[in-house]
Amino acid sequence: MKSNSPPKMTAHHVNVFYGGKQAIDDVSIDVWQQDVTAFIGPSGCGKSTFLRTLNRMNDTIAGARVEGDVRLDGEDVYAKAMDVVQLRARVGMVFQKPNPFPKSIFENVAYGPRIHGLARSKADLAQIVERSLTRAGLWNEVKDRLADSGTALSGGQQQRLCIARAIAVDPEVILMDEPCSALDPVATARIEELIHELRGRYAIVIVTHNMQQAARVSQRTAFFHLGQLVEYGDTSDIFTNPRQERTKDYITGRYG
Numbered sequence: 699m700k701s702n703s704p705p706k707m708t709a710h711h712v713n714v715f716y717g718g719k720q721a722i723d724d725v726s727i728d729v730w731q732q733d734v735t736a737f738i739g740p741s742g743c744g745k746s747t748f749l750r751t752l753n754r755m756n757d758t759i760a761g762a763r764v765e766g767d768v769r770l771d772g773e774d775v776y777a778k779a780m781d782v783v784q785l786r787a788r789v790g791m792v793f794q795k796p797n798p799f800p801k802s803i804f805e806n807v808a809y810g811p812r813i814h815g816l817a818r819s820k821a822d823l824a825q826i827v828e829r830s831l832t833r834a835g836l837w838n839e840v841k842d843r844l845a846d847s848g849t850a851l852s853g854g855q856q857q858r859l860c861i862a863r864a865i866a867v868d869p870e871v872i873l874m875d876e877p878c879s880a881l882d883p884v885a886t887a888r889i890e891e892l893i894h895e896l897r898g899r900y901a902i903v904i905v906t907h908n909m910q911q912a913a914r915v916s917q918r919t920a921f922f923h924l925g926q927l928v929e930y931g932d933t934s935d936i937f938t939n940p941r942q943e944r945t946k947d948y949i950t951g952r953y954g
Contacts, residue, residue: 704772706731706901707752707789707871712766714747714756721747725766725927727920729871734893734902736912736933739922740953745905746875748922752903753789753873754782770870787814790864794876796856798848798863803840806848806859807831810867826866833899834862835892854885861892865900872896874904878911890915909949913937921945 705728714722722744729735729752737745747756754775756762768775775785787810798806807827810816817823827844831837836858840851848859857877864872874893878886893902893915906912912919913933920930921944929936929945940946947953 703731705729706771708767708769709748709751710767712748712751712764712768714744714751714765715763716759717761721925722751723925725922727927727930729901729903730918731870731901732898733917734897734904734915735918735920736916737903737905737920737922738907738909738912738948739928740948741907743922744925745920745922747925749873749875749903749905752871753786753791755786755791757782787867788869789871789873790867790869792857792860792864792872792874792877795880796853796860798851798856798859800847800849802845803831803848803851803859804844807862807866810863814867816867830862830866831859833865833896834858835888835895836862852885854881854888857881857885857889858892861889861896865896869900871901871903874902876905876907879907886911909937921948923948 707729710726712722712725713720725748737749739745750756751764751768756764764776770788799809804827807830808823811823811826817826828837831840836855839855848856851859878889881889890911896902904915916933919933919936921928921936923944929940929942936945937949940949
C-alpha cells in the first residue's frame with residue numbers, strides 16, 4: 699500500500715448523518731491517482747453514502763450532514779469558498795442507472811465543456827466530444843449517429859456515454875456508483891475493460907456489490923460494514939489474506 703506520490707483525495711474521520719440516523723461512522727480513506735479503489739460491502743453498509751461525500755452529492759439530500767475532513771489535492775472540499783459546481787466537474791460521477799440527458803449523443807458530451815467554457819470554438823468542442831467518446835470506447839459505434847438521442851442507445855452504450863460525459867470536463871477523479879449493476883455481462887465486461895484503460899489518467903473509485911468485479915478492476919479495496927470501514931488495503935491482500943474476521947466472513951460468503 700505504499701505510494702511515493704501524495705494521495706489525490708483524503709478523507710479523515712468522516713461521519714454522515716441523515717437527520718438523527720448515523721450512516722457513516724468515523725471513516726478515513728486515502729485515494730491515489732494511479733490506482734482504482736473499490737468499495738465493497740453488503741447492501742446498506744454506507745459505501746455509496748461515503749462515495750457521495752467525496753464530491754458533496756450528499757448536499758442534495760435534505761437533512762444530510764457531513765462531519766470530518768475531505769480534501770482534493772490538499773484543498774478542503776467542504777470549505778465555504780469551494781465552488782460545488784466546479785468541484786463536481788473535478789470529481790465526476792457515474793451512477794448506477796445510466797442517465798443520459800434527453801438530448802443528442804453529441805450534446806450529452808458537449809454540455810459540460812460548454813457550460814464550463816472549456817471549448818473556444820465549435821471545432822474545439824467537436825474535438826473534445828470525439829476524444830471523450832473515444833476514451834469511453836464508444837466513438838466507433840456512434841460516430842455516424844451523433845445527432846441521435848442518447849436515450850436510444852443500449853444500456854451498456856448509455857453507461858459509456860455517461861462516462862464520456864464525465865470525462866469531457868477533464869475531471870481529476872471519477873466516482874462510479876455500481877456502474878454495472880443494471881447491465882448485462884457483455885456490457886459489464888466492456889465497462890471493466892474501460893476502467894482498466896482509464897486507470898492512471900484519473901483517480902477512480904468504484905462502489906460495487908460484486909466482489910469478483912472488485913477483484914478484477916481494483917488495486918485497493920475498502921470493506922464497509924454497518925457504516926464503518928472494517929478494512930482497507932491492497933485488493934490482493936483483502937481477498938486472499940484479510941486481517942479482520944468480518945472481512946473474511948464477507949469474502950467467504952458467510953453474510954452479505
